Every structure is written in structure tokens, then in C-alpha cells.
Amino acid sequence: MAKTGKIYGINGPIVHIKGDVGLEMHEMVYVGNENLIGEVIGLNSDDTIIEVYEETTGMKPGETVTGTGSPVSVTLAPGILNNIFDGIERPLSEIARETGFYIGRGVNVDSLDVHKRWDTHITVKKGDHLFPGAIIAEVPETPAIVHKVMLPPDLEGYVLDVVPDGSYTIQERLLTLQLPDGTEKEITMTQKWPIRVPRPMAKRYPASVPLITGQRILDTLFPLAKGGTAAIPGGFGTGKTMTQHQIAKWSDADIIIYIGCGERGNEMTQVLEEFSELIDPKSGNPLMDRTTLIANTSNMPVAAREASLYSGLTLAEYYRDMGYDVAIMADSTSRWAEALRELSGRLEEMPAEEGFPAYLASRLSAFYERAGMVQNLNGTEGSVSIIGAVSPQGGDFSEPVTQNTKRFVRCFWGLDKSLAYARHYPAIQWMTSYSEYLNDLAPWYTDHVDKRFIDYRNQLMYLLNQENSLMEIVKLIGGDVLPDDQKLILEIAKVIRVGFLQQNAFHKDDTCVPMEKQFAMMDVILYLYRKSRSLVSMGMPMSVLKEDKMFEKVIAMKYDIPNDKPEMFEQYKKDIDAFYESVIERNA
Amino acid sequence: MAIEYLGLSAINGPLVVLEGVRGASYDEIVEMTVGGREKKLGRIIEVYEDKAIIQVFEGTDGMALRNTHTRLTGHPMELAVSEEMLGRTFNGIGQPIDGLGDIRSDVKLDVNGKPLNPVTREYPRNYIRTGISAIDGLTTLIRGQKLPIFSGNGLPHDDLAAQIVQQASLGDDSDEEFAIVFAAMGVKHDVADFFRRTFEESGVSSHVAMFVNLANDPVVERLITPKVALTLAEYLAFEKGMHILVILTDMTSFAEAMREVSSSKGEIPSRKGFPGYLYSELAAIYERAGIVKDGKGSVTQIPILTMPNDDITHPIPDLTGYITEGQIVLDRNLNGQSIYPPISVLPSLSRLMKDGIGEGYTRKDHQDVANQLFSCYAKVGDARALASVIGEDELSGLDKRYLEFGKAFEQHFIGQSPTENRTIVDTLTIGWQLLGMLPREELDRVDTRILDEYYVPADGASGAQETSQEAPLTEQEG
Numbered sequence A: 001m002a003k004t005g006k007i008y009g010i011n012g013p014i015v016h017i018k019g020d021v022g023l024e025m026h027e028m029v030y031v032g033n034e035n036l037i038g039e040v041i042g043l044n045s046d047d048t049i050i051e052v053y054e055e056t057t058g059m060k061p062g063e064t065v066t067g068t069g070s071p072v073s074v075t076l077a078p079g080i081l082n083n084i085f086d087g088i089e090r091p092l093s094e095i096a097r098e099t100g101f102y103i104g105r106g107v108n109v110d111s112l113d114v115h116k117r118w119d120t121h122i123t124v125k126k127g128d129h130l131f132p133g134a135i136i137a138e139v140p141e142t143p144a145i146v147h148k149v150m151l152p153p154d155l156e157g158y159v160l161d162v163v164p165d166g167s168y169t170i171q172e173r174l175l176t177l178q179l180p181d182g183t184e185k186e187i188t189m190t191q192k193w194p195i196r197v198p199r200p201m202a203k204r205y206p207a208s209v210p211l212i213t214g215q216r217i218l219d220t221l222f223p224l225a226k227g228g229t230a231a232i233p234g235g236f237g238t239g240k241t242m243t244q245h246q247i248a249k250w251s252d253a254d255i256i257i258y259i260g261c262g263e264r265g266n267e268m269t270q271v272l273e274e275f276s277e278l279i280d281p282k283s284g285n286p287l288m289d290r291t292t293l294i295a296n297t298s299n300m301p302v303a304a305r306e307a308s309l310y311s312g313l314t315l316a317e318y319y320r321d322m323g324y325d326v327a328i329m330a331d332s333t334s335r336w337a338e339a340l341r342e343l344s345g346r347l348e349e350m351p352a353e354e355g356f357p358a359y360l361a362s363r364l365s366a367f368y369e370r371a372g373m374v375q376n377l378n379g380t381e382g383s384v385s386i387i388g389a390v391s392p393q394g395g396d397f398s399e400p401v402t403q404n405t406k407r408f409v410r411c412f413w414g415l416d417k418s419l420a421y422a423r424h425y426p427a428i429q430w431m432t433s434y435s436e437y438l439n440d441l442a443p444w445y446t447d448h449v450d451k452r453f454i455d456y457r458n459q460l461m462y463l464l465n466q467e468n469s470l471m472e473i474v475k476l477i478g479g480d481v482l483p484d485d486q487k488l489i490l491e492i493a494k495v496i497r498v499g500f501l502q503q504n505a506f507h508k509d510d511t512c513v514p515m516e517k518q519f520a521m522m523d524v525i526l527y528l529y530r531k532s533r534s535l536v537s538m539g540m541p542m543s544v545l546k547e548d549k550m551f552e553k554v555i556a557m558k559y560d561i562p563n564d565k566p567e568m569f570e571q572y573k574k575d576i577d578a579f580y581e582s583v584i585e586r587n588a
Numbered sequence B: 001m002a003i004e005y006l007g008l009s010a011i012n013g014p015l016v017v018l019e020g021v022r023g024a025s026y027d028e029i030v031e032m033t034v035g036g037r038e039k040k041l042g043r044i045i046e047v048y049e050d051k052a053i054i055q056v057f058e059g060t061d062g063m064a065l066r067n068t069h070t071r072l073t074g075h076p077m078e079l080a081v082s083e084e085m086l087g088r089t090f091n092g093i094g095q096p097i098d099g100l101g102d103i104r105s106d107v108k109l110d111v112n113g114k115p116l117n118p119v120t121r122e123y124p125r126n127y128i129r130t131g132i133s134a135i136d137g138l139t140t141l142i143r144g145q146k147l148p149i150f151s152g153n154g155l156p157h158d159d160l161a162a163q164i165v166q167q168a169s170l171g172d173d174s175d176e177e178f179a180i181v182f183a184a185m186g187v188k189h190d191v192a193d194f195f196r197r198t199f200e201e202s203g204v205s206s207h208v209a210m211f212v213n214l215a216n217d218p219v220v221e222r223l224i225t226p227k228v229a230l231t232l233a234e235y236l237a238f239e240k241g242m243h244i245l246v247i248l249t250d251m252t253s254f255a256e257a258m259r260e261v262s263s264s265k266g267e268i269p270s271r272k273g274f275p276g277y278l279y280s281e282l283a284a285i286y287e288r289a290g291i292v293k294d295g296k297g298s299v300t301q302i303p304i305l306t307m308p309n310d311d312i313t314h315p316i317p318d319l320t321g322y323i324t325e326g327q328i329v330l331d332r333n334l335n336g337q338s339i340y341p342p343i344s345v346l347p348s349l350s351r352l353m354k355d356g357i358g359e360g361y362t363r364k365d366h367q368d369v370a371n372q373l374f375s376c377y378a379k380v381g382d383a384r385a386l387a388s389v390i391g392e393d394e395l396s397g398l399d400k401r402y403l404e405f406g407k408a409f410e411q412h413f414i415g416q417s418p419t420e421n422r423t424i425v426d427t428l429t430i431g432w433q434l435l436g437m438l439p440r441e442e443l444d445r446v447d448t449r450i451l452d453e454y455y456v457p458a459d460g461a462s463g464a465q466e467t468s469q470e471a472p473l474t475e476q477e478g
Helices: A092-099 A216-221 A240-250 A265-277 A302-321 A333-346 A360-368 A400-408 A417-421 A438-448 A453-477 A484-501 A515-537 A542-547 A550-555 A568-587 B133-138 B157-169 B189-201 B219-239 B251-264 B278-286 B315-323 B332-336 B366-390 B397-414 B424-435 B448-454 B460-477
Strands: A004-011 A014-018 A027-031 A036-044 A047-052 A064-071 A073-076 A083-085 A118-122 A135-140 A146-150 A157-162 A166-168 A175-178 A184-187 A191-194 A203-205 A229-233 A255-263 A291-297 A325-331 A372-375 A381-390 B004-006 B010-012 B015-019 B028-034 B038-048 B051-056 B068-076 B078-080 B089-091 B108-110 B149-151 B178-187 B208-214 B243-249 B298-306 B326-329
Touching: A027 A047, A036 A302, A047 A302, A064 A191, A073 A302, A083 A092, A191 A302, A216 A453, A216 A484, A216 A515, A229 A240, A229 A400, A240 A255, A240 A265, A240 A325, A240 A381, A255 A265, A255 A302, A255 A333, A265 A291, A291 A302, A302 A325, A302 A333, A302 A360, A302 A381, A333 A360, A333 A381, A333 A400, A333 B278, A360 A381, A360 A400, A381 A400, A417 B366, A438 A453, A453 A484, A453 A515, A453 B366, A484 A515, A484 A542, A484 A550, A515 A542, A515 A550, A515 A568, A542 A550, A542 A568, A550 A568, B028 B051, B051 B219, B078 B219, B108 B219, B133 B366, B133 B397, B133 B424, B149 B157, B149 B315, B157 B189, B157 B243, B157 B298, B178 B189, B178 B219, B178 B251, B189 B208, B208 B219, B219 B243, B219 B251, B219 B278, B219 B298, B243 B251, B251 B278, B251 B298, B251 B315, B278 B298, B278 B315, B298 B315, B315 B326, B366 B397, B366 B424, B397 B424
Parallel strands: A083 A291, A229 A381, A255 A291, A255 A325, A325 A381, B089 B208, B149 B298, B149 B326, B178 B208, B178 B243, B243 B298
Antiparallel strands: A004 A014, A004 A064, A004 B038, A014 A047, A027 A036, A027 A064, A036 A047, A073 A191, A118 A135, A118 A166, A135 A146, A157 A175, A175 A184, A203 A372, A372 A381, B004 B068, B010 B015, B015 B051, B028 B038, B028 B068, B038 B051, B078 B108
């Protein structure tokens, strides 16, 4: 018998029940006559506190709250990909079918389609002993991804009976398991998992493989490891969402979970439209086939916003358990933190910094620590990488969410307003950004790209740093008085900034650049630098070097050399040699 | 007959507490009769068993603990909507104040609205021509977008909004049904009057519904004004298939009202005393813009807000910028140089622009021209900073050209007369004339092929002079 209570007080999304009616902490409850979904977030002997995931308008004291006996969970089975859910895994397209173009309240829909039949290939046989998390069947969920049906992590036993290959719904029995205590249990494709509990794993691996995104400034200067964590902080209009879209589109993760947490409705529509049309270069299928969207737009209920990040994480961990590399885009974690603050305020908790609750830091760390490259219970290897956007108030990175996030992520891609104003995109400021994964990933770059890669990357950073300190002088006295070797640094740094770091997301070639081309571009730029430097050291003035438009040509190579014609870079080196000769000839 | 409760147990600012009430629901509207004569509306914002905390829209003046009768209505705040509301004027909670009688309608909608399902939204792609170069060229307004104007006291944001309304409404596709919903929150009497006059002069006033809460009207009323206005806008757009432009002015007053009410409720403040839910509340307003699939109409929002002390990092513009799809920022310096509209282009942005311009929408070079103008104008700032240190004479030739470019850009591209209506081709032509003042190798944001097609260099400094004289030629269009 489900436990019930009577509503005593209502304040926005927070509902109180007088006394303790036996509900558990984090238990999912149905609230009021409309059966709105809620969660128990506070218990004491004279007060039970519930947050409601939907608008509470029209609710009255005295209405009933009914417990479900289980914590807020997500349903895990085929049908998650190529779908869009709200913060608590309700499919928005089903909601649209029920309540039209507005999101209604108290809509009771299944998380996943229970009628659809999936082609199922069973991979176990009668008599097998299965360990927790074992893969029991394979289902082609989308043309791009094979869904591996697993035993829930808390079950093990012998297969007593198994169905043949065929098409099954997610609720039909696939096999019967004899548990160690002798009882029998029917196993379907579906499992449920509480969103606030990390799914178990066998062990963690250190970071060793980069998540290749096709974005030069990320892959080359500040790489993120698979299973790593990154934060993208930036004021409004600096391109957080754009950067996340680019990573979601082009990164080499197998699965993308895109969480629109308190962001714009039109953006989610855009992702949905664009990803359905764009083709994944790896698999040749639409990008949506490997993507799940979780949308809690800024005008959707605030309590579900707090839950949406955890829902997304749990889905990601589920695909990780199958052996996939999953990347989570959380846009934006500041909205999630503000949801915490809003709920905390309604609970009249003692505020810490800027009104945020004191547990902000521990919640953030618990969130980011669910990332990782791991060995799963079933022996496969998978990873969850988290890329969280942060929207600092007033673009000021000293605010609590940015500062606390910085403590728990190892990759920091700081966006800069002045770059964005000059429409230098991605507006990632190279002086403030960092990646702690660089050393962990150095062996991979050496083995898979080129053994000079890390050295070249450091040379680029050195030149950019030099430029930065020279600019201090230029700002005071102008660039004309600098000696030629310093003018050359400014000139080559411009080539790096405009020709390499700046990347055009709307250009068909430049939007995603393979590692080989990134390295070749670096190679050409540094070659130009070495040649020019020797010219300058011979006493050639910069004004002469600039006559040949060689610098402009190198800047334009990102557009002029298609991604599939790496051989053209050799020609550039020859051109640079010719440029070298011609300068000497003219000034001999 | 519903029960009336006599008396209150507390009054604090705009809030009153009613005890012993039965069956009150959260967010319900109550009707109060004060001293047997005056009627007021209130909203239940918290309810505990038999105690309700009520926010009174018209203010608590004249209310005493014993002279008030309260009646529950059993429903949240609703607005009777109809197409007849166009051409009419209402107060901040949607009651007619133009003396033309009540609105008769069977359709009553909850003013709180409901969130649009992202699945049923259509991504906005149709641009609206405003005839203003700085907007059309650099921060293009898209139908279904929410694009606020960040302004300061004393800047001509009202003129700009009025110009947008006039020129956008009389655009190329005026055959489609177009209407304006105007919501004023805490504005000065003169401002409300200015808009009324402008609408009349441009002949659109029969298509305008005005919701007016003046600066001396009750503060709490302001909290509901934008919601009432947007409820009408959504009805006209999504039920009646009209294209609605919503102007909300001034969002700062709205947020300040929220702070006032929040502090009288004794809530824990977050930033600058604003409540923690300021973001959610602003979002609930701004997100009510858009286009739905299979629908004909659209809701486009132009909220206006005055940045306190011109500070763009103040919570109100800051949170607004995180919700809206870009912003148009006005600048006091440009205004001081008598440049109208004084749009500071660098911090201005339209997020939806990239998908609504270019080939098939405006012209294929549009994005490149915009990027290049932004980039060059950003460099003008550097050159000016340098000139202020070492003097203009000491600058390199290139930096001097940038200074000239900057000046011409401000005068001829940004600057235009309040009645000038430029076509997109005019705007792009001026853009190319300005870019012609710079050497070709400086134009690093433009595709080489587009440069070949459009770039015409002006000859050195003298060429720059010519360009600046040619630019105004394009005025004939307006």
C-alpha cells in the first residue's frame, strides 16, 4: 500500500506535508489531484518537504500526496537515442501529442515506446552464468548504434530459459534468470535506475585518449581526454552554446547526450532540426541517430531543471556500460546552480556566497566526478566525458559557480568578451584557458599524429605568449618602433590567431578539421616562422617580408586547402621556400 | 454564492495575510472589497493549510484589517481575449481604460501561459527588415526572435523602438496580418504618450493593443502586465495566425517591482537584493516568443530595458542577455556625437541572424560583410586607444586608415535619419564602400571569392574621402 499524506502548505514548487508520513528521502511522489510528479527533498518529524517538477498553480492544501516507493529514476532500454525528453525523461513529442504545442501538466506518458518491436539478437544461451551488467542481447537501436541489452548491475545468476532471436518490445521477457538464492526472475530489456546514484563500474582508467572535436584550439592547444571534464565559462554572446554545438556535432564520441538546462527553447529546436539533417562523417547517418536531447528550457519548471542534469548523466552512464564513449553537453550548469539556489531560498536555508546554498560545491563535485574512462562490470571499456557550460554573472569568472567548477574540472576553456566582440570565434581566450590533460595525452599524440606534435603545440603557445607581452608595449608606444624580430613575432602570432585558432563553423571544410590537417597547418605556420626568422636575422626588414603576401596566403590556407587534400601542404612549403629566395634576391 | 471572508490578519506593503480560509489554491486570484466600495484584485502567492498570503495588485492603500471582504474566484489570473482588443488601451492588469466599454469574449486564458514544447517550435528563419543598417546589417532581427534593446536613461531607445515598429510594419509583405502588442511597465506618462502618438501618426494604431502601467500606478500591477500582454499576443499569433510584435518597456521597472515584493515577503535575496527566481521569472516572459509548427503566426519580442548606471553586468541586463537571443546595446558616447541610432555594434548581437541571412534570404555576402565590419571596427578601438596615448600623428599609415574607417563607419553606416528606411542592398553597399577604405589584405574574414566579386578599393586616403561622400547617396530609398 502506497504511503499517502495531505498537503499542508504550497510555496511555488515546494510543497509541505505536516508530519512524517513514512515517505523516503528522494522518493518519487505524485502530488495533488492532477498527479504532478515530485520528489521528497527534506524530512523531519513535523514536516515533509517535496519539490514538484511541474507548475503548482491551482493546487490546494488538503490534496493528497502519494508515494511510489522508489526514488526518481529513469527508464533504460532501446528508444533513448534520436529522442528528446524533458528533465525527468518524459518524451516531449508524446507530450505534444497529448497537450498540443504547450506543455501541459500532469501528463502521464511512458518514457520509452513500449509498443515498438525491436529486432533482437540474443547473445546468451541456456545454462550460462551471468554476472552483473552482462550483455544478454543486441538491438540495432538506430542505424548508427547497436544497443546492448544488459543485466541490471545488481543481478546475477544462471540462465534457465531464453527466447530465440526475433522482435520484442521492451517489456517482453527475454530470459529467465535463477538468482543465487534460488528464486527465478524474468529479465526484459528494461531496467530502471535512480538518477542520483552513479551506476557501478569495475575500475577507473587514467586519461589517455583525447576526445577529438575537429576544433583546432581545443584539439591542439587545450585537449580534453575521453572520460574527462571540461568547463566552458563565458558571458552571454561569447559562444558557449555554439562551442557545445560544434563539439556535439563533430567530436568522435559514439553517443552525445545534450542537456539544455534552463536555456532557450529555440536553441533546442535548432539542435533537433540541425542534427536530424546533418550527417555524421564517421557513420554516414544523421547525427540525431547518436544523440539524445534533454530539454528543460528556461521557462519550464525549475525543480525539473535541477533533475535534468542527473537524468542525462544516468543515460550517459548506461551507454558507457555498453562500451561506448559518451560525451555530455550540459548547457548550462549555472542554470542548474541557480535552480539549487531558488529551491534553497524557498526552503529558507542559510545562504552562503551570493545566495547560493553552501552545498553548491559538493553537488558540483559529485556531478563532475561521475565522468571517467572506466572498465565496466561486463568487462567492456567506455567513457563519460562531461562538458559543462558556465554562465557567470556579468561575465565575471570570480563568481561562485565558475570558481567551484574550476576546482573539479581539468579542462578550462574560458571564453572572452573582447574576442567575441571582434567576432573571433571560437572566442576561447588562449591566455586564460588550460588543459591538465596535456601530459596524459602526449603519448597518444606522439603515436597517432606526429612525434613533433607536442613540441609544435608548445611553440605556438610560446609565440602567443610572446605576442601577449609585446602587445603591452604596443599599446603604449605603437608597433612601429619595435625591432624587426619582435615585429615578426606579432606578425606570426596574427597568422596563428587568424589562420589557426579562428575557425569558421559555417564553412564546410573549416567547421571540422581532422588531426592530420591541424598538424600540417601548424607545421606550415612554424615553417614560415623559421624561414622568416632567418631572413630577419640576415637584416631583412619586416616591411619587405610583407610585400609578398605570404602571410596572408598562409592565413587563408584553412579555406584554400580542402580537408581531403593534405598533399597541398607540401606546395605551401615550396611556396615559402620560393618566398625566402625571392626576398633574398630582391635585397641582395 | 462563494463565501466572503471578512477581515485580514496582517498587511505588509503589497502583501496581506488571510487566515481561516478554506479551499484556497496556490496562484489563485481573489477579489477584495475595501470599505464596501473599492474593488481590488489579489493573487495567492503562498498557502499554508488555512492561511493564505495574498499579493494585492492595486496596492494596499486604504485597506485595514477589518474593512476588507475577500472572495476566492477559484481560478488563476485570466484574461478575456479577442481580436477586438487591437486598437484599445488597457491598464496593467488588462482592464480597459479608454472608456470604450468591456471586451466581450468567451475565450479566457490563464495569463501565466504554459511553456512552448521545443518539439513543436519552429526554428525562426525569416528576417524582418527594419530599414536600420546597424540592425539589418549586423544584428538582424528575425521573426519569432526576442531581441532586447539595452539602453540607459536619456538615450533614444523609444525613438528606435518606434522606428522599428513603423518601418517593419510597413515592410514588403504587408499583406500578412500584422499587429503590435505594447506593454508599458512603470513608464513615465510622456513615454506612454509618445508611443501612442507615434502609433497614430504612422497609421498603425488600429493594430495596436496597449497595456499601460504608469510610473505612479501600483507596483504589484507591473508584475502581471507583461504576462497579460503576452497572453493576448500568443492568442493572436497562434490562434488567429497574426504576426505580432511585442514591445515591453521597461523591463527594469518589472524587475524592481519583483524585488520590492520579494523583500516585503521576507525572502532571502541573491544578487543586489533581487530574488533568486529573477531568472526564472524573466525567462517565463521572454520565452513566450517564437513560432509554432504548422501555425501561421509568430510572436517577436523587443523588450526595452534601461541599464542602471549604464552597467551591462547589472543583474537585470545580465540575466536578460542569457535568455534572449542577442541584444541591441545603445551607447552614450555615440549619442553624445549626435549619431542616431547610437547602437554600439560590438556588444550587440543577434543569435538567430546566422540562419536567417545569406543566400536565399538576404544576399550571399551578408555574413562575411558583417563579420568583417565587426572585426575591423574592433581594431578601430585599438587604434583609438593607441592614438590617445601616443597621439594621432605618430600612428602608422594603416592605423590612420582604421581611424578614418571608424569615423566613416559611425557616421554613415550606424548613423541614419529617424525616417530613413534602407534596403538590405543599400546597407551592404555602404558596408562594401567602407571596407574599400582598407587594404584588401586586412579583410581576413571574407571568403576570397566574395572579395573578388565585391571588393572595390578606394585609392588611399583620398579614396576614403570619396567613400564617405558617396555613402549618403543611398538615402533616396527612404
